[in-house]
Amino acid sequence: MYFVPDDTERCGFYECEACGSRFLHLQIGPIMVCPYCGETPDMEIGPDEEMPVIEEHAKLCKVLQGEEVEQYDALLSLALTGGDYNWI
Numbered sequence: 001m002y003f004v005p006d007d008t009e010r011c012g013f014y015e016c017e018a019c020g021s022r023f024l025h026l027q028i029g030p031i032m033v034c035p036y037c038g039e040t041p042d043m044e045i046g047p048d049e050e051m052p053v054i055e056e057h058a059k060l061c062k063v064l065q066g067e068e069v070e071q072y073d074a075l076l077s078l079a080l081t082g083g084d085y086n087w088i
Contacts, residue, residue: 010065018057034058
């Protein structure tokens, strides 16, 4: 699970086109590698190997600031735990 640390003031809310997962991330950009289905390529390649291709499927839906960060973090946590809000 990918959550942001406590007291985060600004982060990005992303949705992956390939697997449909939604997550928050501290890096904010228009598109990034999905932490669930994407793989970070190993750039240490040998002379006979091809350069790995980085596939970025997660698109930025919204930039969250202030209270929105905590609200979205709680909502995503509830969605992943199946709605068990007693742990909050």
